[in-house]
């Protein structure tokens with residue numbers, strides 16, 4: 001396992017063998033290339049002389065690039081960020097705490113380090129496509145109720161685990177959750193990742209740090225809590241409010257402010273969702289969602305959310321609609337016979353059509 005140099009810990013910097021840099025500069029990395037991120041085909045050599053060949057780009061983040069690599073036979077993700085701009089030290093702290101507590105919904109932190117002054121990197125479990133992408137690829141951009149409720153429960157349990165180890169995300173959104181891979185036997189598990197905005201919310205004695213009042217905007221406009229819009233300090237309840245917007249969007253396929261980009265207009269829409277617009281916001285979602293919203297809205301900054309009560313309400317939906325636990329995710333290939341799936345995997349729309357027919 002690596003460690004940080006620079007501001008985080010005084011250790012020897014790790015090496016990098018850059019195919020691209022070698023070709024271009026004869027092996028020398030000039031001052032003008034400060035903060036140079038690695039590129040495809042580069043090889044990261046850790047301080048323990050472990051090598052990670054960067055095979056292809058998985059995604060681009062705010063300050064860096066995420067690559068596909070291998071750790072022996074296992075495919076892994078390597079997240080890199082510019083040395084001077086990186087928030088990866090927070091990511092490392094969160095993953096360390098989550099791994100120590102054997103949290104189920106978090107990637108394994110396999111390695112980390114830095115190539116000063118260019119970049120820092122974290123090697124972790126490779127995940128599948130994120131929930132935003134998976135939903136976009138479905139017809140109607142909508143999950144079945146079975147998948148949406150299962151995603152709701154697992155993403156809520158991920159929030160609970162994160163909170164239990166002392167952190168809040170401040171950026172709960174579908175793009176920060178993804179299923180694990182079949183090859184790792186993790187396809188049934190939803191993982192939370194990307195902790196660039198995470199923050200410790202408790203002190204050494206496990207007391208909730210007092211609100212710092214106004215601190216500025218944090219998060220993503222579509223999923224930000226009302227407190228985030230007010231630029232207030234955020235707590236566990238705000239993660240859950242964002243989770244709820246995500247849950248409604250996953251279930252309905254939309255939320256009223258989906259196409260609104262102006263942050264103030266989004267805030268107004270979220271305020272309306274508590275009053276005259278509540279029915280529209282919760283249109284065609286299970287009645288239990290109304291209770292879930294009330295429970296979250298009633299939470300104070302310091303309060304420990306009752307995760308079990310929230311989960312129970314989603315379980316109640318699943319029981320009412322007789323949704324089967326063994327069903328595969330909407331994006332997976334059918335593994336059971338069609339006869340079974342047609343009986344067990346009705347979408348909301350199909351259920352409504354059936355109800356209409358039997359009238």
Ligand SMILES: Nc1ncnc2c1ncn2[C@@H]1O[C@H](COP(=O)(O)OP(=O)(O)OP(=O)(O)O)[C@@H](O)[C@H]1O
Pocket residue numbers: 058059060061062063064066077079107124125126127128130175193194195196
């Ligand atoms: N463990 C992983 N397994 C597979 N893909 C990953 C993994 N981590 C990140 N990615 C991919 O890289 C992209 C960027 O990663 P991440 O969201 O962690 O970075 P970020 O800099 O915080 O991004 P953003 O600015 O979009 O929030 C993700 O959308 C995803 O496509």
